[in-house]
Amino acid sequence: MNARIDEAFVPVGELVPLLLPDLPDLVDEVAGVRSTVTGLEIETPVELDVVVDASGRVVLGGAPPLYHVETSWLPVLHQVRFTAVRGEVDP
Numbered sequence: 001m002n003a004r005i006d007e008a009f010v011p012v013g014e015l016v017p018l019l020l021p022d023l024p025d026l027v028d029e030v031a032g033v034r035s036t037v038t039g040l041e042i043e044t045p046v047e048l049d050v051v052v053d054a055s056g057r058v059v060l061g062g063a064p065p066l067y068h069v070e071t072s073w074l075p076v077l078h079q080v081r082f083t084a085v086r087g088e089v090d091p
Helices: 012-019
Strands: 026-028 033-035 039-052 058-063 078-085
Touching: 012 039, 012 058
Parallel strands: none
Antiparallel strands: 026 033, 039 058, 039 078
């Protein structure tokens, strides 16, 4: 039996790269300057779908909060923080 997350969620391993912005270098040829983002830290709420299959394997799915409705039982949001650092790129 394969563990399957809810179709509204994305596997966490696929979700994290989607949260990272693609920030190109800012270049001003006239002034002769270049600015490069070398790292960033992101903290965001997520909804998690945790599934355990018959062999005990845990599969995590995540999604941005889908809605906010005041009820007696609110969806549980988890805070996720990660840091991305640009590695050296060989030419």
